[in-house]
Amino acid sequence: MDRGPAGRRRVDLELMRTPPPKERADAARNRVKVLEAAAELFASHGVESVSMDAIATAAGVGKGTLFRRFKDKAGLAAALLDDRERDLQDAILSGPAPLGPGLGDTTVSPSERLHAFADAYLDYALSHLSLVRMSETAAPGARYRIGAYGFWHRHLTMLLDQSVDDGDALAHALLAALGAEHLTAMVESIGRKRARAAVHVLFEAAT
Amino acid sequence: MDRGPAGRRRVDLELMRTPPPKERADAARNRVKVLEAAAELFASHGVESVSMDAIATAAGVGKGTLFRRFKDKAGLAAALLDDRERDLQDAILSGPAPLGPGLGDTTVSPSERLHAFADAYLDYALSHLSLVRMSETAAPGARYRIGAYGFWHRHLTMLLDQSVDDGDALAHALLAALGAEHLTAMVESIGRKRARAAVHVLFEAAT
DNA sequence: CACATAACTGGACTACAGTCCGAATGAATG
DNA sequence: CATTCATTCGGACTGTAGTCCAGTTATGTG
Numbered sequence: 012m013d014r015g016p017a018g019r020r021r022v023d024l025e026l027m028r029t030p031p032p033k034e035r036a037d038a039a040r041n042r043v044k045v046l047e048a049a050a051e052l053f054a055s056h057g058v059e060s061v062s063m064d065a066i067a068t069a070a071g072v073g074k075g076t077l078f079r080r081f082k083d084k085a086g087l088a089a090a091l092l093d094d095r096e097r098d099l100q101d102a103i104l105s106g107p108a109p110l111g112p113g114l115g116d117t118t119v120s121p122s123e124r125l126h127a128f129a130d131a132y133l134d135y136a137l138s139h140l141s142l143v144r145m146s147e148t149a150a151p152g153a154r155y156r157i158g159a160y161g162f163w164h165r166h167l168t169m170l171l172d173q174s175v176d177d178g179d180a181l182a183h184a185l186l187a188a189l190g191a192e193h194l195t196a197m198v199e200s201i202g203r204k205r206a207r208a209a210v211h212v213l214f215e216a217a218t
Numbered sequence: 219m220d221r222g223p224a225g226r227r228r229v230d231l232e233l234m235r236t237p238p239p240k241e242r243a244d245a246a247r248n249r250v251k252v253l254e255a256a257a258e259l260f261a262s263h264g265v266e267s268v269s270m271d272a273i274a275t276a277a278g279v280g281k282g283t284l285f286r287r288f289k290d291k292a293g294l295a296a297a298l299l300d301d302r303e304r305d306l307q308d309a310i311l312s313g314p315a316p317l318g319p320g321l322g323d324t325t326v327s328p329s330e331r332l333h334a335f336a337d338a339y340l341d342y343a344l345s346h347l348s349l350v351r352m353s354e355t356a357a358p359g360a361r362y363r364i365g366a367y368g369f370w371h372r373h374l375t376m377l378l379d380q381s382v383d384d385g386d387a388l389a390h391a392l393l394a395a396l397g398a399e400h401l402t403a404m405v406e407s408i409g410r411k412r413a414r415a416a417v418h419v420l421f422e423a424a425t
Numbered sequence: 426c427a428c429a430t431a432a433c434t435g436g437a438c439t440a441c442a443g444t445c446c447g448a449a450t451g452a453a454t455g
Numbered sequence: 456c457a458t459t460c461a462t463t464c465g466g467a468c469t470g471t472a473g474t475c476c477a478g479t480t481a482t483g484t485g
Contacts, residue, residue: 242451243451245451269441270441271440271441281442281444282446290442356442
């Protein structure tokens with residue numbers, strides 16, 4: 012597979028975010044090569060059936076490099092999702108209502124914001140389901156360790172606390188229904204439309 | 219699950235038309251040896267850190283035997299849980315109220331039965347958490363394929379349908395909060411007591 | 426520019442799940 | 456008891472995730 016500069020294909024996501032602490036030039040080059048190779052292999056063969064060896068080989072990089080940078084397969088998947096996830100988080104933190112808080116004098120009910128979150132999260136998760144699933148399940152308990160889970164949980168807790176007693180606990184329960192493993196099974200058994208509806212039924216019940 | 223044909227009855231309806239599939243003596247012996255070895259190793263070293271090789275060796279059996287009989291590590295865990303799980307299912311189907319239907323003229327509200335189910339299921343799952351987790355997560359999507367999931371789901375659906383619209387979908391959502399992976403994370407982060415309370419909050423909200 | 430050193434690299438290596446198939450063995454039959 | 460044959464046995468084999476470390480390279484300092 013010729014990956015010379017001339018034939019290099021653009022990855023449509025901005026995947027090569029540079030970490031603040033100085034990164035060596037060769038390391039940056041390899042990070043980009045790995046993410047491009049992974050995106051391409053995942054797209055063409057399916058996330059499940061691409062081995063880390065295959066990614067390392069396609070990227071022209073050693074396995075040690077791959078694992079040092081991304082920790083494991085879940086970390087690699089998370090890196091590929093990073094931008095999309097960040098967009099969603101930004102929209103929640105500072106975007107327009109009802110997903111975000113809206114402008115100064117906007118008033119949206121917590122319930123509206125909960126449903127808006129459910130919709131936006133499902134848009135995100137369902138359109139990259141196998142990647143999200145990989146990022147959550149490749150390592151045992153990975154889902155609950157990554158920062159994103161904490162973010163979603165804080166957001167839901169904040170909204171729920173305005174109308175129920177134990178918002179914290181309820182937030183965990185609602186997030187359980189948004190887990191990729193569960194979403195995958197739901198989509199397979201009842202389809203996207205009903206799976207989406209089921210989430211809204213649950214979120215409605217929680218308020 | 220795999221308890222062999224010990225309880226099978228021969229049905230002589232007609233001629234020798236039915237070839238009786240019988241378990242060979244050596245196979246039965248090995249099944250017992252494997253289950254005993256697995257139970258002991260799991261108890262002493264923890265489910266996660268016992269390899270299938272180790273179990274095969276301890277049981278004095280080849281790997282092929284192990285995998286043919288139990289399919290994979292999830293299947294082995296499920297076999298070890300079989301009795302407990304069956305007890306719970308029996309109690310639900312024909313035990314005393316509020317967990318079971320009770321005697322003829324007993325009347326228990328669906329809500330009561332839902333909470334009784336939550337309690338009983340948590341008793342079961344929390345006291346064998348790592349085994350349950352193994353049975354659900356060793357293979358991807360294993361949880362939703364095993365028969366037990368269908369059983370819990372049908373039971374919840376039946377109860378929920380008496381008070382809400384889409385009981386089926388809601389049942390899936392409630393079960394998501396009972397997944398071993400989720401329970402493990404909850405117990406680690408907020409402890410058994412609050413995790414249990416969170417499940418009840420959710421079940422309460424669903425009715 | 427030369428050097429010191431901290432960070433990066435990459436492939437050999439380990440451990441584990443799961444597959445395969447020739448050999449061994451139990452049970453039914455005559 | 457001998458024969459037949461379906462079933463089971465068990466260890467060699469494959470493929471993958473993840474580790475390790477000796478050698479390499481980039482970068483700050485005199």
